[in-house]
Each structure stands twice: as C-alpha cells, then as structure tokens.
Amino acid sequence: MLHNDAPDKPTQSRLMIGRPELALMGATILWGASFLIVHNAVKETGPFFFVGLRFSTAALIALPLALPVLRGLTARELLAGLMIGIGIFAGYSLQTWGLQTISSSTSAFITAAYVPLVPILQWIILRRRPRLASWIGVALAFVGLLLIAAPRDGLALGQGEALTLISTLAIALEIIFISLWAGRVNVARVTLVQLAVTALLAFACMGPAGESVPPFSWTVVISACGLGAMTAVIQFVMNWAQRTVSPTRATLIYAGEPVWAGIIGRIAGERMPATALLGGLLVVAAVIVSEINFERRRKSADAKEVRDPQASAVS
Template sequence: MSVLTSNLLLLLTAAIWGFAFVAQRVGMDYVGPFTFNGVRFALGAFSLLPVMFFFKEKPEDRDNAKHELKSVVGAGVLAGSVLFLGASLQQIGLVYTTAGKAAFITCLYIVLVPMIGIFFKQYISLTTWFGSIITIVGLYLLCVKDSFYISYGEVLELVGAFFWTVHILVIDRFSRKVDVLKLSFFQFITCSVLSLITALFIETINIETLKDALVPILYGGICSVGIAYTLQVVGQKHAQPSHAAIILSMETVFAAIGGWIILNEKLGVQELLGCAIMLVGMLLSQLNNINKPQSADDELILNVTDSNLDKNRGGIRCD
C-alpha cells in the first residue's frame, strides 16, 4: 500500500470521526447521553468481533493467548472506566454546545499528551510549547464570550479532554503488553456497561426513543468505532505517527463542517478565528516529529495517534 493511499484512509477516518460528533449531537434529541453511549459502545465492541476473528491467533499461539486474557481484561476494565468518564462528559457537553466546538475542545489531547509527558521525563520541543500557547489563545477565542463567560457544555468538554488525555496514556501503557483488538473490545464493553448502569438510575430507557435515535447510534457505534478503527489500523501501517496525528486532527474541521451542513450550527467570526488558531496550534505541536527518527523516548508523544481509535471518539475517539 502506498503512503498516499494510507493518508487517504486516515483522512476518511478523520471524516467519519468528525461527523460522529454530529451523530452524537442528533442522538441527544431522542435519548439521554448515558443511554446513547451505552448502546453505541456495545455496538462498537461487537463490530470489532469480525476483525478479531480475522486476526485470531494461530494454533501455536493459543496457550499464550489464554495466559494473556487475564491481563487484557484488567487493562480493558481500567481503560474502559477512564473512557466512560471522557465519553460521558463529552456526550453531556454536546447537549449544551455545538458539535464543532466540542470537537475542537476534545482534540486538545493532541497538546495535553506531550505536556503531561513532562512528568514522565519526555522531551518537549519549542514548537510544542509554541503550539500549545497558540492553541490556548484559539481556545479562548472559541469559548470565552464578551463577558468572560464560558458555557457549561464547554467546561464539560474541557474536563473531558483531560480524561481523553489520561485515556491515551493508559492505552499507551497497555497497548504494548496486550493484544490491541482485545483491549479495545473489553474497554468498549466496560464503557457500555457503566453507561447503561448509570442510565438505569438517572434516565428513562425507552425502545421507541431508541428507534428514533437508531441512525445516529448505528453511525456512532458501527461507523465511528468499528469501521473507522479498522481504517485507522490499516492506514497507520504505512504512515508516520506524527503525519497520522496531523491528518486525524482534521476530524475537528469535519465536525465543524458537519454541524454547519446538517445541524445549521453557525460560528461567529471570533469563533471561526479561534477554530483556525487552535488547528494551527495543534499542527505545530506535532511539527517537530515530522521526518524525525522515532526513539523509545518519543513514543509517548507519537502514540497519540495509536490511541486515538478510542474517541469516538467519538467518537473520541468518538470519540
């Protein structure tokens, strides 16, 4: 597969994840956030089963697989619990803010991961610092109003971005030790169970409303998780992680476009400027990694892309 083909697959992945924010926003018209997440993450988990079957272990590896199962379940539960917090805050925040804003704020993890990497003695370049400052300026223009007021939904998305960052670091730790597909499956199941349990206590789960939200739920579960995840895995085999991170960050642009076309969400001049500045800042934070040989010390920063599959995403990840 050529590099161009890989990049196009990653761009398609970004488009699917971006429009997933729109699907999540539409779903809120019919069901509660925890019900929506519970069902879509269950669909996302089961959509991975065909991929897991395709990449199943060879007979000689089955003994190792059985030994690994306990580790991957534990890692999946931990990652799924963090994913539940990030996805819940993102979904609730979408009730109070636009799909475009939610996507841009969520993608702050691109900046936050290398920043938190400081505590793990990771090298932070000047371009990363500069990109981070630019991103904060853009975030201010996007979210803060004339009276220095930031909406409730935007606050939830900001807190959620922190949990997406923690989730990426958790995945970064365990993805090297256990099978990534199994890890994804168990974390999605964990997130689904926690979401549905919460929904049983604070929301009304109704079959009729679920039918009304069927299309956004199917898109959020099967397309955003199952299909986009597979495209990402295939695309990243022939793409540099830093290049992939930049391409996948375009999901923010697709989310804003989708919100404008489908939901008639319009951003003002200040908000559009904020989006543009944030995008520039996020791209600058990855600039130092382009064409740079990857070392063990760089992996935490570059593995933003490797872990991005769990947003959403939506997506996330949706993600």
C-alpha cells in the same frame, strides 16, 4: 483519535497521496460528521444511554475478532482494558453530555485540544519532558479555547464547553494508558475489554444520574449503532493505514477533524461567531504545531552544515 508512536517512516514523495492517506482522510471526515450525529441524537436521549448503546454495538462487532484468542486473556490485559475503558467512558460521556447544550462545531474544536495536552500529561505521569513544540501547542490551544467560549459567556465557560473541556483530559489520559501497554498486550482482547467496560459503565451510570431508558426512537438507535459500527471500522482503517503513513503525516490529516465538523455543521445550519471560528483555527494550529519536531529539524540542519559548510556559508 489514537496516535502511532513509531518513528516517522520515509516516503517516496511528501506530496503523493495514496490509498492509506485517502483512507485516513475518509476516517477523519466520518469522525467530523459524528459530532453532528450525536448532537441531534441527544435531543431524544440521555448521554449515558447513548454512549452505552454506541459502545455495546462496537463491542459486539469486535467480539468475533477477539473470540478465537479470548481464552488467553491475562491480568495485565484485563487491567489495560479496564483503565483504557474508564478513559473512553469519561471522555465520550462528558463530550456527549456537553453536546446537549453546545453546537457540534464548538464541541469538535474544543475536543481537538486533547492533542497538545498529551505531552503535558506524559510529563506529569510518565516523567517524559515535553518538547518546545508541545508548549507552543498548549499556548495556542489555550488562547483558542478562550476565543471559542468568549462570544457568549465572556471568559467564563458555559456548562457544555466546560464538560467538553474536561472530556479532553480523559481522552488524553486514554492515549497515555494505551501507550503504557502498547506492544505488551494482545490488541484484539484489550479492544474488546475496553469497549465492553465503556458500555457497562455508561449503562451503570444511568441510575445515579437519574437517566431512564428513552422511548424507542429510530434516530437514537440508528445513530448509536451506526456510530458503534463506524468506531470499529475506523479503528481497523487506522491500524491498516498507519503501517505506511508516518505519525506526523497522520496527525496532520487528523487535524482536519474539527474543520470537517465545522463544515458539516455549517451545512446543517450551525453558525459560529467570527471570534469562535478564529479560536477553532488556533486549536487546529495547536494540533499541527505540537507535532513538529524542531529539535530533529535543527539536528538535520546542523548535520547538513557539517557535511557542506561552504553551502551553508553561501546561503
């Protein structure tokens, strides 16, 4: 998921749900469903071929939008697309690889941990000190991840869990790379480059990984191409909706992604142990808590007290 770093925008009513919110909810449900789709598809294909087919489809869909302005591609945009593409490739390839051995629900809950990781990596790379909420989110996510892995392997992560956990680092780096170049590049051109880079890297890694082109399967083709088209559509929906939906409200909606994945996985027959389910809920809580701005609320409370000290004393 991509985050809009713009400041929160005032809304008429916090409880009112309009078309932008409904659109984001729909996108979140689709993202949640994608875990089960990938989980079933990689039973018939290797992860690199699937990721390559998925993102080459997305690149072909994005091509008509970028083609009219493609001649203006700059070195900065090429670098931005390359770096973001590497992050997407690493994140999705490892996540898809992990889905060969773990359930879609488990993968979704672990993947959600990328949200509290972003501020920590920003501190390391960009020297932006994390807020208190970020540290609380990381602590909740850490405990949640231990509970997700513990039911089967004690405190040792299995291969699928470990690969998915590493993928969250790549996804978090992707978000940071996007923020580095946000506002300084043409979105259409960079989007096309990053999608194409992801597809090319995935296909290029098939040989070294010993992965061959699988026998033709409608499950693989429909899943990969469908997810590629869905990726392009969801990015458009997110860009449209987040013009009026605040980043905090959008993040609260996005936090439902692993929940929807768990619901869809359960309908499909997946069962998570109670401890793993508790761990997943802690990861969702980490996503929500990490977006709370305690400092802004404290400043607002202080300002209110200055304006109306008597009311503060009465309360």
